[in-house]
Amino acid sequence: MSNNYKAINWNKIDDAIDKATWEKLTEQFWLDTRIPVSNDLKDWHQLDDDHKYLVGHVFGGLTLLDTVQSQDGMASLRRHVRTQHETAVLNNIQFMESVHAKSYSTIFSTLNTPDEIDEIFQWSDSEEFLQNKAKWISDIYNDTAEDPLKQKVANVFLETCLFYSGFYTPLYYLGHNQLPNTAEIIKLILRDESVHGTYIGYKFQLGLKERGENEQQQMKDWLYDFLMKLYENEEKYTHLLYDPVGWTEDVLTFVRYNANKALMNLGQDPLFPDTAEDVEPTVINGISTTTSNHDFFSQVGNGYRLGEVEAMTNEDYEKWANDDPEK
Ligand SMILES: [Fe+2]
Numbered sequence: 344m345s346n347n348y349k350a351i352n353w354n355k356i357d358d359a360i361d362k363a364t365w366e367k368l369t370e371q372f373w374l375d376t377r378i379p380v381s382n383d384l385k386d387w388h389q390l391d392d393d394h395k396y397l398v399g400h401v402f403g404g405l406t407l408l409d410t411v412q413s414q415d416g417m418a419s420l421r422r423h424v425r426t427q428h429e430t431a432v433l434n435n436i437q438f439m440e441s442v443h444a445k446s447y448s449t450i451f452s453t454l455n456t457p458d459e460i461d462e463i464f465q466w467s468d469s470e471e472f473l474q475n476k477a478k479w480i481s482d483i484y485n486d487t488a489e490d491p492l493k494q495k496v497a498n499v500f501l502e503t504c505l506f507y508s509g510f511y512t513p514l515y516y517l518g519h520n521q522l523p524n525t526a527e528i529i530k531l532i533l534r535d536e537s538v539h540g541t542y543i544g545y546k547f548q549l550g551l552k553e554r555g556e557n558e559q560q561q562m563k564d565w566l567y568d569f570l571m572k573l574y575e576n577e578e579k580y581t582h583l584l585y586d587p588v589g590w591t592e593d594v595l596t597f598v599r600y601n602a603n604k605a606l607m608n609l610g611q612d613p614l615f616p617d618t619a620e621d622v623e624p625t626v627i628n629g630i631s632t633t634t635s636n637h638d639f640f641s642q643v644g645n646g647y648r649l650g651e652v653e654a655m656t657n658e659d660y661e662k663w664a665n666d667d668p669e670k
């Protein structure tokens with residue numbers, strides 16, 4: 344006889360962080376269609392061809408990565424959950440990854456011509472260094488024999504590091520008071536990724552603690568090697584996109600800063616010397632996960648608001664981690 348099927352009970356929570364993350368993510372729910380991107384057209388027409396190319400292709404790259412997350416990432420993580428509530432949180436994340444992937448198309452349809460959009464998608468479906476990222480990560484996701492903790496590592500590296508060479512561009516423009524509505528979409532995505540990376544990293548840390556000392560060391564060795572492989576590829580990708588506008592070194596500083604944050608989410612020591620002080624100040628200001636106030640009924644302002652939300656901090660997680668879930 345097979346085991347009985349178990350109904351999910353939200354009145355009996357095994358891990359308080361599941362519930363807190365669910366609440367956080369549902370509070371900050373948003374949709375791309377409610378951001379008035381067309382208000383950016385005036386700024387867009389003032390950009391030269393090199394910068395327009397950069398914006399379009401950076402978003403092409405981000406589309407591919409969010410596609411990986413929505414199609415393969417969460418499905419992979421859902422195979423090895425600790426609680427039923429974790430499955431529910433991953434379901435929420437999966438849907439939002441589809442919103443993220445779609446939102447770049449909302450930007451394209453406003454700023455780019457149909458021919459330009461076709462070219463961007465041909466590029467993202469074939470560009471070597473971008474495809475490397477998508478393939479290396481999705482290969483780990485889709486290998487059912489792979490260590491589930493490695494799948495979480497791959498997820499956090501994608502969420503907290505590999506997106507950021509792309510996020511740099513809209514954050515840069517935001518810091519220079521250009522393309523604010525486009526940047527608002529990116530900030531909403533970034534706010535989600537920040538919670539996703541912290542949550543998956545936390546689940547990784549719980550799993551790692553249960554392993555023996557040797558296994559823990561092997562996992563650490565593997566994850567630092569994998570991060571270096573991803574970073575070396577990221578250097579090539581960043582040169583390809585940013586050399587024409589001369590921002591490459593600043594972008595790579597930002598990538599290394601976020602690689603350290605990914606390691607922090609996984610409970611590991613930083614790999615690179617770069618800190619927030621090394622990152623271009625206009626970009627670091629844009630990374631704060633608050634969004635500007637937005638009344639979406641009248642489409643005044645360029646933020647987006649649905650309920651009161653504030654950025655998740657490590658202290659929040661530590662507090663929950665120490666809370667007794669039975670209370
Ligand atoms: Fe995403």
Ligand SMILES: [Fe+2]
Pocket residue numbers: 412436440502535536539540
């Ligand atoms: Fe995400």
